[in-house]
Each structure stands twice: as structure tokens, then as C-alpha cells.
Amino acid sequence: MSVAAEAALLAGRNTRRFLRSPQLLGDAVAFPLILLLLMLVMFGEVVAGSTEEPYIARLAPGIVLFSVAYSSAGTAVAHHLDLRGGLHGRLRTMPISPVSPLLGRIGGDLVKFTLVTVVTVAVGYLLGFRFRQGAPAALGFLLVALLFAVIFLWAALLVGASVGSAESANTALTTPVTLLLLLSTCLVPLSAFPDWAQPVIRLNPLSTAHSALLGLSWGGPVLTPVLQTLAWAAVSTVVLAPLALRRSMR
Amino acid sequence: MTAAAGTEAGLGNLVAQGAVLAGRNLRHRATVEMAVMFVVFPLIFVFGFLLLFGRLFDARGLDYGQFLPPAIVAQWMFTVANTSGAASAADRASGMYRRCLVMPVNRGAIALGRIASEAVGAFVAVVVISLTGHLAGFRFHGGVLAACGFVALAVAFALALTAGTTAVGLSSGDPAAVATLLNLPYLALIMLSTAFVPADAFPGWLEPVIRNSPVSVVIDALRSLASASPSWVEVRGAVVWVAVLAVVFGVAASRVFRRAR
Amino acid sequence: MTQWGIEVEHLRKEFDGKPAVRDVSFTVGAGTLLGLLGPNGSGKTTIINCLTTVLTPDGGRLLVDGCDVTGAPEQVRARIAVTGQFAALDEVLSGRDNLMLFGRLLRLPKRQARQRADELLDRFALGDAADKPVKAYSGGMRRRLDLAASLVVPRPVVFLDEPTTGLDPRSREELWQTIRQLRDDGATILLTSQYLEEVDRLADRVVVIDAGRVIAEGTGDELKGRVGGQVCEVTVPEPNRAAAREALRAFSGEVAEHGEHLVVPVSRPAQLVEIVRLLDDRGIEIDDAALRKPTLDEVFFALTGRADETADGDERAADGDAGTTGRDGERPAGAVPAEGARS
Ligand SMILES: Nc1ncnc2c1ncn2[C@@H]1O[C@H](COP(=O)(O)OP(=O)(O)OP(=O)(O)O)[C@@H](O)[C@H]1O
Numbered sequence A: 001m002s003v004a005a006e007a008a009l010l011a012g013r014n015t016r017r018f019l020r021s022p023q024l025l026g027d028a029v030a031f032p033l034i035l036l037l038l039m040l041v042m043f044g045e046v047v048a049g050s051t052e053e054p055y056i057a058r059l060a061p062g063i064v065l066f067s068v069a070y071s072s073a074g075t076a077v078a079h080h081l082d083l084r085g086g087l088h089g090r091l092r093t094m095p096i097s098p099v100s101p102l103l104g105r106i107g108g109d110l111v112k113f114t115l116v117t118v119v120t121v122a123v124g125y126l127l128g129f130r131f132r133q134g135a136p137a138a139l140g141f142l143l144v145a146l147l148f149a150v151i152f153l154w155a156a157l158l159v160g161a162s163v164g165s166a167e168s169a170n171t172a173l174t175t176p177v178t179l180l181l182l183l184s185t186c187l188v189p190l191s192a193f194p195d196w197a198q199p200v201i202r203l204n205p206l207s208t209a210h211s212a213l214l215g216l217s218w219g220g221p222v223l224t225p226v227l228q229t230l231a232w233a234a235v236s237t238v239v240l241a242p243l244a245l246r247r248s249m250r
Numbered sequence B: 001m002t003a004a005a006g007t008e009a010g011l012g013n014l015v016a017q018g019a020v021l022a023g024r025n026l027r028h029r030a031t032v033e034m035a036v037m038f039v040v041f042p043l044i045f046v047f048g049f050l051l052l053f054g055r056l057f058d059a060r061g062l063d064y065g066q067f068l069p070p071a072i073v074a075q076w077m078f079t080v081a082n083t084s085g086a087a088s089a090a091d092r093a094s095g096m097y098r099r100c101l102v103m104p105v106n107r108g109a110i111a112l113g114r115i116a117s118e119a120v121g122a123f124v125a126v127v128v129i130s131l132t133g134h135l136a137g138f139r140f141h142g143g144v145l146a147a148c149g150f151v152a153l154a155v156a157f158a159l160a161l162t163a164g165t166t167a168v169g170l171s172s173g174d175p176a177a178v179a180t181l182l183n184l185p186y187l188a189l190i191m192l193s194t195a196f197v198p199a200d201a202f203p204g205w206l207e208p209v210i211r212n213s214p215v216s217v218v219i220d221a222l223r224s225l226a227s228a229s230p231s232w233v234e235v236r237g238a239v240v241w242v243a244v245l246a247v248v249f250g251v252a253a254s255r256v257f258r259r260a261r
Numbered sequence C: 001m002t003q004w005g006i007e008v009e010h011l012r013k014e015f016d017g018k019p020a021v022r023d024v025s026f027t028v029g030a031g032t033l034l035g036l037l038g039p040n041g042s043g044k045t046t047i048i049n050c051l052t053t054v055l056t057p058d059g060g061r062l063l064v065d066g067c068d069v070t071g072a073p074e075q076v077r078a079r080i081a082v083t084g085q086f087a088a089l090d091e092v093l094s095g096r097d098n099l100m101l102f103g104r105l106l107r108l109p110k111r112q113a114r115q116r117a118d119e120l121l122d123r124f125a126l127g128d129a130a131d132k133p134v135k136a137y138s139g140g141m142r143r144r145l146d147l148a149a150s151l152v153v154p155r156p157v158v159f160l161d162e163p164t165t166g167l168d169p170r171s172r173e174e175l176w177q178t179i180r181q182l183r184d185d186g187a188t189i190l191l192t193s194q195y196l197e198e199v200d201r202l203a204d205r206v207v208v209i210d211a212g213r214v215i216a217e218g219t220g221d222e223l224k225g226r227v228g229g230q231v232c233e234v235t236v237p238e239p240n241r242a243a244a245r246e247a248l249r250a251f252s253g254e255v256a257e258h259g260e261h262l263v264v265p266v267s268r269p270a271q272l273v274e275i276v277r278l279l280d281d282r283g284i285e286i287d288d289a290a291l292r293k294p295t296l297d298e299v300f301f302a303l304t305g306r307a308d309e310t311a312d313g314d315e316r317a318a319d320g321d322a323g324t325t326g327r328d329g330e331r332p333a334g335a336v337p338a339e340g341a342r343s
């Protein structure tokens, strides 16, 4: 079997597991929706005055990105449990490429993220979110979200393979991801941050991906933020992926 | 060799066994992860939110550095309570709770041990956040007495919440499920309050709900206690709310306590 | 000092209307060890939980070391040591810290608690793992630490709920030694088990329960006498099995069938030869015939006249009293009858 076929098979297993667990499904879908509603009523009025677009246009893509980044914690936990539970050990005794299980995990998660993105955007639509740049841009929106997911997936696999317990896999990711959300343009525009902080905020992967998504839905620059996000994904893949692989193979 | 020891009755046992259990509960918390959290959590939330909203609220004439820390205190009081609920569930799952029940351990000592250890945890948290807040410009303008009231109100709030999370934890016995279950009301209650955003910044139809949520009442009382002129009316409202929560949750907890095995 | 370490009279306990223990009575003489034998779901743990004040009985009178369990639970708790079916330990703390914690809870001064912890760690061969957190312990180590934890302060009455389940043969033998030692030191012990061999090795008397009722009581030898001490297992291929069964019935009324094996109680080893000869005389071909010790299943079979369902207490607990009457009727002559009320 080719690596692609093996990975697809394992991705299928991960996806089915996810779709069959009402709790996992509920968490993945309900969490972004609750956040979307809560933050809209919390911050809508405060932020509205300082931007030209309605707050939902900023918030919906922000929540998509945050959900994707946040659920990397779930990926880390699942990966950790796979390694602990011996699934990987068994797969390694079979004639299967060592990369396949990891690619399978990533593939399964990308399906999950697609679902999260579609549901969040759908509810965002009810609240006033619109794709103003046409259908190809909407497809680009999804692709950028998935490209962004790759950055955190490698980190999640590395964390899952490195930590001692499922619980620390969880906290090791949720805390930094929450901080990244606060220090990004997902919730407020760049101009709301102190001047000295702005260069850092601008480079946050959540900010670069957010600018791209904003450009692809409401309108605005697209090429630069997409390239920046691509750079983040490339850096993550080059630096973290080999480490994650090596740790998982031990 | 086989002489029976004394029974569990008496104040001496209550205090001594309560202290032993409190010490044990605290040892569970004395981990590297907890220490990291004690440093990282206040930094993230105090400075993160300050960077995020400082400018926007300055433009509205609100000193966010003074406004925010009481909210982070309340937020952490929820964390203390939720962690405690999960710990109670873990004690049931590991059989620790049951062993205490068959030993001559004063029934009150089990509750006292929890209360004491969570009070210590909450107290340390309030101090840490107040210090972090100090770096962000937060000050106790109302004098020493008001500052003590601030600490006392926050700790009392944490303990009232802990009674509720203990009821949930003891009746479930699954720490992971309890942690997930408690997370949702926590998020909703803290976000739908005046914690991060003042009531008038919410949509008009939601304002009365926000203003009267117990979480808002407590946070506003904390802010008042840190201000130059603490308002007795606001503090009284918060004390009443905390007392009500303590009674309701306390009754629930003691019911579960009597039945959980 | 009373004559009885434990007295149970007409104990009843149900869960949501489903009876788990129905009218159980027995006594344990002070300083003796009683084995409570029963299959899964028969009510062993429920009986222990009632006696150790964890559960409130729905009816009956329970005395532990002369103290009424419902009337004076705190007196009872001051007199008992309990090792539950599942380890009850602090997973985060080390073995030593666990023992010290329980010592301190029992109001030992710190130094004494530490000294006692070291003694017990030594005695239970946990010295090497003393400072490792319990979550890193193996199942057997955990079990030993759990027993040690209940012995921090010696108590006159000890409850052990399936203490050797999950232990390897050597640890089991060591634990048996410890339990004997406890008894020799004068403790009254109630031990539950699913293994006839275990109670046979340890107990002064045995109470057998099934579906929440006492179905037999006596010494280990008396009980084994009920099944003849040994059984002969004959392996018969089809199509001879029915004929073999018929032939064996002449030998003993209690022929059990497990797959291709037929099992008959025997009282003398020589009967193996008689059985083989009997089958040979009738021209019934067999694959194998051997003597072995009876399993708990077979004891139950002999005591209740039913086979194989013994592992399924829940269902019988629900089938009401009608079944029980039949069961009593079927009890063969010579059974050791369960003693009912005792005053
Ligand atoms: N807390 C409970 N709630 C409901 N039913 C229970 C409870 N505890 C026990 N039971 C039921 O009571 C019956 C007796 O259970 P018990 O645990 O006493 O059996 P046991 O003899 O200890 O079995 P095992 O050998 O499996 O430990 C079973 O049918 C069980 O399902």
C-alpha cells in the first residue's frame, strides 16, 4: 500500500471515531458557536466604533481560527493516547510506513476542521457575516483555514509525543493558544493595540491568517497575509514536523 | 495489639483530621505545573487583556488597569472551585473518599479539609493577581481595611463556588467529565458579566441580566473595595449573594456528601 | 469481650428495588476467620459495605465487636480495618506518604506515623518503591499497599474483600501468610473470595452465598465433602455423550456437563478406575478421564443443583422467591443446611 492510501485509511478511522462520539462532536462544534455568541455580545459594542466593518465580519473568522488552534489540544491528547495505548506500537509491527499514522491523524483532523469552519461560518451568516468577494474567495477562505491548521497540528503532535500525561498535553497547548488569541487581530483591530506592541501582534500567526480570511470575506489585502501564513506553515513543517516524527517513533 | 482506638467524635478530631486532609489536598496542588500556572496565568490574563482592550477603553474614559484585576481574581476563584470539584471526583474514583468513610475520620473533617485547602489556594491566588495587577497600575485606593475586605470577599466567593463544584464532583466521580462539565457554566458566567466589559457596553436588552448576575455583583463589589470610596451598598449586595450561594450549594453538597459512596 | 466478633442477623439490602442481599444471617467467632464465598454479584461486597458503615442496611441487625452498626457507627469505625475490593489509595502520593497520611488521620503523632509506615513497607516488601507515587505501582504492589494502609493501626475486626484477586501465585501465598498472622494475633477476620481453595486454606468456617442468600455454611472440609473432595472429569466425543451421561448417572446423581466434559463427584481416587471400567463395559468410547479438585462452579452446582448460571447473580436476584423454594427442595440429603436466624 502506498503511504497515501495508508494515511487515508487511518484518517478514516480517526474521522469515524470523531463523528461517532457525540461528545467530541458536540465539543468541536458547540465550543466555537458559544464563543461566537458570547464574544459578539461582549465586545461588539466596544469594538464597533473603531472599525469600518461590522464586528461579526471580524469575529467569525477569528473564532474559526481560534477553534482550529484550540482543538489542536484535542489532537495532542488523542495522539498522546494513541502512543500510550499502543496503537502506534502495533502499527509499527505491521508493514506500514512510519509516517502514515501521523499523516492519518492530520488527515482526520483536517476533516474535523472543515466541519468546524463550515458550521461557524453558517452560524456567522445568520448573525450578519457575509462573503463579499465571491465564491472562489470563499473556497480560498476554507483553504487558508486549513493551511493555518497545519501550523498547530505539528505542534500538537510534538506536544502529544513529548508530555507525560494527557492532562499536561492539554494545558501545554490551551494556555499559549489563548494568549495568542488575545494578542492577535482576531478580536480587535491592530490599531487598538499600543503602538510598541503592533509589530509583534501583526506577525502572530493568528493575525496573519485572520487578515487573509478577512480579505477573502469582507475585503482587504489577501496576498501578503496568505504568503505570511504560508511561511508560518512552512516553518512549522520544517522545524516541528521532524521533531514530532522522531519523538513519536521512540 | 488489637485495642480499639478512640472514635472520631469531638472538636479535637475535627480540627486535627481536617488539618491533615487539608495538607494532603494542598500537596496535590504543589506540582510544577501548578507553580507555572500561578505565574503564567495572571500574566497572560492581566497583560493579555490589558493589551487587547486597554486602548479601546481608555478612549471611553475607563482605566482598564484598575478595572481588570478584580475580574481576573473572580475568574481564578472559578478555577479554584472547578479544580476542587474535579479533585473531589478523583477522590471518589480512587477510593480515597471511601477509605475515609470507613475510618474513624470525623465526617466534618473531610469537608473542613477541602474548605481549608481551597481557602489557602484562593488566598494565594488573590495575592498573586493583586501583585501582578500592581505592575499593570492596579492599586488599593480604599485603605488596608478595604483591601482585607477585597481578599475576604474573593476567598468567600471561591468557597461558595467550591461547595457547588464539590456537589457535582462527588456525585459524578469522573474527574475529566467534571472538568468539562464545569467549564461551560464558568465560561458563560464569566463572559456574561461585567468582568471584562462594563455593563453599558453590552447590548441594551442584555444589560439588566449582566448587571444582576451574581458574578457581576461580586466583581463590582471587589472593584468598589479597591476604589478610593468603597460603597457599602455594593459590598452588602455581594455578601448577600455569596451567602445565598453558600447556603444553596452547601445544602446540595451535604446532601450529596451523605449519599455518595 | 463478646463471643462473636461479627454478628449478622437478617440483613437485607436492595438497590433501587432490586434486592442485592436478602435475609442473610451468620456469625464470626471472635478471633476466627470466616470465608464468605460467592460468585460475581452474589452480594459479598454489599454485605461488607453494610458491616463497615458505608451503606445503610434496609433491614436486620449488625453487630461488630459488640457495637451496633446502625446505632453506633462511629464506635464500629474505631474498631475495624477495611481492605476493599478495589484499592483505595492516594494515587499522587508515594507509598510511604500514603501510610503516613492514614496514620496521621488516625491521630498517630508524626514520628510514630513515620515509624509505623516504615515497618509496614518493610513487612509488605514495598521498601524499594516506598518513595514512588502510587500511580507507578503494579497491581500487586497496589494491593499490598492497600492492605498495609488498613493495618496502620491494629484493629480487632478486619474486613478483606477479595484481597488476592489479581495477584500472582507468589504474592498470593505471601498475602495468605500475612492474613494468617493477623488471625494469630487475635483479629476477627471476614474475608470474601471467589476461590474455594483460598477460603479452604485460610478460613475456620465458610459461608457460601448466592444471589444474596446463604446457601451453605460449615467448615471447608464439610463443604468439600458435599462434592466428594474431588471430581472426575470425563471427556467424551459425540455421539457417545448421552450414553455416557446415562451410565454416569448410575454412579452419582450429580452429573454436570461442560461442553464435551462430563463431571462427577468422587469420594475415593479409586473411583476413577471404576468409572473408566464402567464406561468401557458399556462400550462407550472416551478421549480422557482425570481426577481434579472441584471448582467453585461445581461446589455451587452441588449445593444448588444448578450448573453454569452461578456467575450470573443479577438475573437470579430478580427472579423472586419461587426459584429459591425449588432450590431448597432440590438440595440433596446430607447438605450442610444454612442456619437461619441465630439469637
Ligand atoms: N451501588 C449499587 N447500585 C446498584 N446496584 C448495586 C450496587 N452495588 C451492588 N449492586 C448490585 O447488587 C448485587 C450484589 O453486588 P455485590 O457487589 O455485593 O456483589 P459481589 O458478590 O461483591 O460481586 P463481585 O464478586 O463481582 O465483587 C449485584 O447484582 C450488583 O449489581
Ligand SMILES: [Mg+2]
Binding pocket: C044, C045, C046, C085, C161
Ligand atoms: Mg465484590
